[in-house]
Amino acid sequence: MKLIFELSVRGREGASLPKLDVPERELGIPDAQLRGDVPLPEVSEVDVVRHYTALSKMNFGVDSGFYPLGSCTMKYSPKVNEAIASLSGFTSVHPYQSEGLSQGCLQILHELSADLAEITGMDAFTLQPAAGAQGELVGLMMAKAYFRKRGERRTKVLVPDSAHGTNPASAVVCGYEVVELPSDSRGGVDMSELKDKATGDVAALMLTNPNTLGLFEEKIIEISEIVHENGGLMYCDGANMNAILGVARPGDMGFDITHLNLHKTFSAPHGGGGPGSGPVGVKAPLEPFLPRPTIQRDGERYILNYDRPDSIGRVKAFYGNFAVLVKAYAYIRALGPDGLKEVAENAVLNANYLMHRLKGAYELPYDRTCKHEFVLSGVKQLAHGVHTIDIAKRIIDYGFHPPTIYFPLIVKEALMIEPTETEGKETLDAFADAMLQIAEEAVRDPDLLKAAPKTAPVTRPDALTAARRPNLRWRMADDRPE
Amino acid sequence: MVRFVVNTDRERREMMDSIGIESIEELFKDIDEEIVLRRPLKLRHSLSEQELLDELRGISERNADANGYARFLGAGAYDHFIPSLVPHLTGRSEFYTSYTPYQAEISQGILQAIYEFQSFICQLTGMDVANASMYDGASALAEAAVMASNVSKRREVVVSSTIHPEYREVVRTYAEAHGLEVKEIGWDDGATSVSEAANATSERTAAVLVQNPNFFGIVEELSEMERIVHGKGALLVACVVEPTSLGLLKPPGEFGADIVAGEGQGLGNGINFGGPHLGFLAARQAFLQKMPGRLVGMTADTRGRRCFIMTLQAREQHVRREKATSNVCTNQALNALAATIFLAALGKGGFTRLSNLNAQKARYLRVRILELKGFEPVFSRPFYNEFVVKCPVDPAIINERLEGYGIIGGLPLRRHYGGLGWSWLLCATERDTKSDIDRLVDALRGIAG
Numbered sequence: 060m061k062l063i064f065e066l067s068v069r070g071r072e073g074a075s076l077p078k079l080d081v082p083e084r085e086l087g088i089p090d091a092q093l094r095g096d097v098p099l100p101e102v103s104e105v106d107v108v109r110h111y112t113a114l115s116k117m118n119f120g121v122d123s124g125f126y127p128l129g130s131c132t133m134k135y136s137p138k139v140n141e142a143i144a145s146l147s148g149f150t151s152v153h154p155y156q157s158e159g160l161s162q163g164c165l166q167i168l169h170e171l172s173a174d175l176a177e178i179t180g181m182d183a184f185t186l187q188p189a190a191g192a193q194g195e196l197v198g199l200m201m202a203k204a205y206f207r208k209r210g211e212r213r214t215k216v217l218v219p220d221s222a223h224g225t226n227p228a229s230a231v232v233c234g235y236e237v238v239e240l241p242s243d244s245r246g247g248v249d250m251s252e253l254k255d256k257a258t259g260d261v262a263a264l265m266l267t268n269p270n271t272l273g274l275f276e277e278k279i280i281e282i283s284e285i286v287h288e289n290g291g292l293m294y295c296d297g298a299n300m301n302a303i304l305g306v307a308r309p310g311d312m313g314f315d316i317t318h319l320n321l322h323k324t325f326s327a328p329h330g331g332g333g334p335g336s337g338p339v340g341v342k343a344p345l346e347p348f349l350p351r352p353t354i355q356r357d358g359e360r361y362i363l364n365y366d367r368p369d370s371i372g373r374v375k376a377f378y379g380n381f382a383v384l385v386k387a388y389a390y391i392r393a394l395g396p397d398g399l400k401e402v403a404e405n406a407v408l409n410a411n412y413l414m415h416r417l418k419g420a421y422e423l424p425y426d427r428t429c430k431h432e433f434v435l436s437g438v439k440q441l442a443h444g445v446h447t448i449d450i451a452k453r454i455i456d457y458g459f460h461p462p463t464i465y466f467p468l469i470v471k472e473a474l475m476i477e478p479t480e481t482e483g484k485e486t487l488d489a490f491a492d493a494m495l496q497i498a499e500e501a502v503r504d505p506d507l508l509k510a511a512p513k514t515a516p517v518t519r520p521d522a523l524t525a526a527r528r529p530n531l532r533w534r535m536a537d538d539r540p541e
Numbered sequence: 542m543v544r545f546v547v548n549t550d551r552e553r554r555e556m557m558d559s560i561g562i563e564s565i566e567e568l569f570k571d572i573d574e575e576i577v578l579r580r581p582l583k584l585r586h587s588l589s590e591q592e593l594l595d596e597l598r599g600i601s602e603r604n605a606d607a608n609g610y611a612r613f614l615g616a617g618a619y620d621h622f623i624p625s626l627v628p629h630l631t632g633r634s635e636f637y638t639s640y641t642p643y644q645a646e647i648s649q650g651i652l653q654a655i656y657e658f659q660s661f662i663c664q665l666t667g668m669d670v671a672n673a674s675m676y677d678g679a680s681a682l683a684e685a686a687v688m689a690s691n692v693s694k695r696r697e698v699v700v701s702s703t704i705h706p707e708y709r710e711v712v713r714t715y716a717e718a719h720g721l722e723v724k725e726i727g728w729d730d731g732a733t734s735v736s737e738a739a740n741a742t743s744e745r746t747a748a749v750l751v752q753n754p755n756f757f758g759i760v761e762e763l764s765e766m767e768r769i770v771h772g773k774g775a776l777l778v779a780c781v782v783e784p785t786s787l788g789l790l791k792p793p794g795e796f797g798a799d800i801v802a803g804e805g806q807g808l809g810n811g812i813n814f815g816g817p818h819l820g821f822l823a824a825r826q827a828f829l830q831k832m833p834g835r836l837v838g839m840t841a842d843t844r845g846r847r848c849f850i851m852t853l854q855a856r857e858q859h860v861r862r863e864k865a866t867s868n869v870c871t872n873q874a875l876n877a878l879a880a881t882i883f884l885a886a887l888g889k890g891g892f893t894r895l896s897n898l899n900a901q902k903a904r905y906l907r908v909r910i911l912e913l914k915g916f917e918p919v920f921s922r923p924f925y926n927e928f929v930v931k932c933p934v935d936p937a938i939i940n941e942r943l944e945g946y947g948i949i950g951g952l953p954l955r956r957h958y959g960g961l962g963w964s965w966l967l968c969a970t971e972r973d974t975k976s977d978i979d980r981l982v983d984a985l986r987g988i989a990g
Contacts, residue, residue: 073886080975081905088923099889111630118650120638148601154815163603164814189676190871228858228868329640330875331651334817372714376679376707377815395587405546412556483547515646517842520850525840533660
């Protein structure tokens with residue numbers, strides 16, 4: 060495919076602008092501050108439309124087909140949410156127009172905070188973080204502020220070896236030392252290791268529950284007790300909340316801080332990698348440290364409260380990714396309490412059914428009831444010289460998006476599969492049939508897998524050259540270095 | 542009731558039979574009785590699609606939107622016209638229902654679009670490399686400060702107080718987490734004080750952060766700042782909050798900026814009550830390995846065809862975990878796509894004319910307001926599409942009155958800049974017609990005259 064820059068024809072234009080309707084004046088900006096030509100392409104409107112339509116056809120989304128990308132909850136995003144988020148009474152509201160003219164937006168934020176608090180069993184929420192990783196950062200900043208206020212100095216954060224990469228990265232960004240916690244043979248936290256490592260200098264344990272193996276932490280109550288006895292806080296990475304909606308709540312398990320990924324559990328589309336939204340809920344003792352401003356109700360009016368002396372400050376301009384928040388709000392309102400519980404039940408049933416169908420042909424390192432996802436290992440196929448990446452690429456030829464691969468790190472040749480509740484049995488069966496076929500192909504014709512995919516717009520990219528001689532941008536011909 | 546689950550009771554039964562369970566509850570037996578929720582969530586009952594849409598439309602109508610009001614408010618979120626092709630193309634579900642392009646072979650669409658976005662940001666800012674987007678301008682600036690500290694191995698950042706107040710607050714929040722010291726410097730006639738910058742910058746300074754055009758709309762003197770900053774071996778971080786200014790103003794790269802962090806909302810993205818917007822971060826080639834966020838590179842497939850892939854991932858959290866350059870994972874890809882399409886559609890001629898329209902409308906607005914009795918200029922320096930005037934009465938009261946005229950006024954600066962008293966930050970864009978502006982001036986004559 061050509062780049063948009065390569066379609067440029069001198070003199071073409073793709074947008075119309077209004078004529079200047081005020082008297083033209085000298086700008087009064089010195090020449091030294093002005094630029095020459097802006098080096099942008101010159102293309103017509105139809106050129107732009109065809110180019111990006113062609114690109115869209117080279118992309119696979121949830122609407123294209125089954126997308127069992129583990130840990131990402133690639134559920135169907137209801138179209139009504141797009142219609143709602145596109146209402147001009149939401150899209151064009153300015154964050155600094157008066158509170159009186161923004162009551163609708165503030166109402167959404169206030170009620171969504173309350174709904175999320177009820178769903179997670181927390182006491183208060185901030186909707187400011189733009190994504191899960193920023194939510195983690197906010198959660199840990201609040202933990203830090205909480206201990207400082209108490210005059211305690213705690214320097215460590217415990218992170219299981221099965222955790223998302225963002226967990227240790229966020230802890231380090233927040234100035235903590237990361238102490239890795241090994242998993243036990245059942246895929247949960249190793250209790251004796253926890254007892255050793257939950258010392259008085261530990262600020263928090265960051266735990267994903269269900270964890271990244273798709274397994275519920277069976278000893279969660281005991282885990283919370285151990286951490287709390289040592290004065291630490293329990294942090295829940297809520298990326299996997301889809302498994303337990305209406306069934307169990309992080310707040311009841313002893314978690315003090317929880318972040319959610321609204322683009323996962325609460326159906327906001329993933330946007331090709333964002334925008335997401337990563338609200339953070341806390342128990343009452345941490346409430347004073349929430350980012351500024353908070354949204355409060357004052358009689359019949361909703362107001363922004365900036366008077367928060369203990370707040371960690373802010374991590375983003377304005378109030379959060381509002382258009383994503385409104386989709387989550389609509390999703391919760393559409394489903395109600397029973398609908399949300401049904402989501403969890405069906406997500407878990409779908410995952411267990413698929414796991415049941417695949418566990419013979421593929422190694423299942425932790426063979427127990429899973430929650431919303433499960434992790435297979437490609438070790439049986441490795442014996443035939445086939446790696447998990449080859450399996451994943453072959454899945455593309457069968458018309459599916461591959462699962463998450465090589466994560467969590469504790470499973471060799473991992474395939475992490477999350478079907479979600481918005482898939483029917485026939486889709487799960489078609490995927491299972493393809494996976495079983497691929498397992499046979501791995502024995503019979505390993506080269507077929509190694510050459511995959513064959514049906515995609517391109518074959519495997521040369522990643523090594525991409526990293527060794529990075530080409531990260533287009534340049535005009537006369538602007539390219541020799 | 543709306544249901545997005547697919548399977549019927551019968552299909553569920555078949556699946557349970559196949560697994561060998563009697564009920565779905567059995568799948569939750571590993572959750573301790575003590576923490577199983579024994580009651581329904583206390584949420585409002587479910588709604589049909591029609592009820593939902595009616596309810597949400599009703600809530601949206603409790604807001605005042607730009608269609609019903611003339612608006613002269615910018616301050617970090619700008620009313621620019623969004624050509625119809627932008628939402629049409631970003632609304633292609635192959636784009637918006639996909640995720641991070643881990644599987645390059647079936648993600649070429651978003652990967653190439655991000656490569657084009659990176660290219661556009663480089664072209665606009667005059668920098669060598671740009672990443673695939675950040676959360677917003679404020680967090681991009683904070684990440685730039687952290688990056689500058691990592692590059693220079695110094696722990697102090699100097700921040701101009703003419704930077705957007707919320708951006709400065711985000712920088713302070715991130716700096717606190719990273720253990721960086723923040724020094725703020727003042728202004729002189731609305732632009733960052735060169736003498737304060739010179740005094741504050743030392744061999745301990747990692748970076749000096751300057752916004753251009755700054756929060757007051759003023760075009761900063763970046764060339765003098767560059768000499769001061771580089772004279773002490775520090776990095777110059779330029780922040781761009783109003784990206785359409787780059788159609789007119791010399792790009793930060795040409796002033797010797799080392800990192801450019803900015804906000805791209807003005808490029809084809811709605812205001813959306815403050816988000817999602819999109820941050821961008823661009824840098825000199827030498828700092829590539831210290832950049833946060835995702836990067837897309839061009840390469841070839843096994844048959845030698847051009848293709849795109851996420852690259853240099855050894856900087857990132859999912860590979861490096863605690864050793865990553867930042868914790869950023871999900872970013873603002875769809876907003877970056879909108880900006881890419883917007884810039885492609887406007888192109889070389891259109892983007893320049895857009896900038897000029899903004900500058901001209903703002904000049905007309907300023908001239909007309911200053912004709913009114915009691916309204917006075919606060920600063921005399923060149924500006925882009927925002928400027929500050931001093932009002933004869935509290936601008937918060939003016940704004941309240943203007944609502945009655947169907948007008949949303951500018952930002953009263955007293956909350957963020959107490960010393961500026963009754964100062965009012967006004968913005969004009971290509972959206973504001975001459976008659977909107979004249980209407981504002983007439984209303985002001987009535988209110989404050």
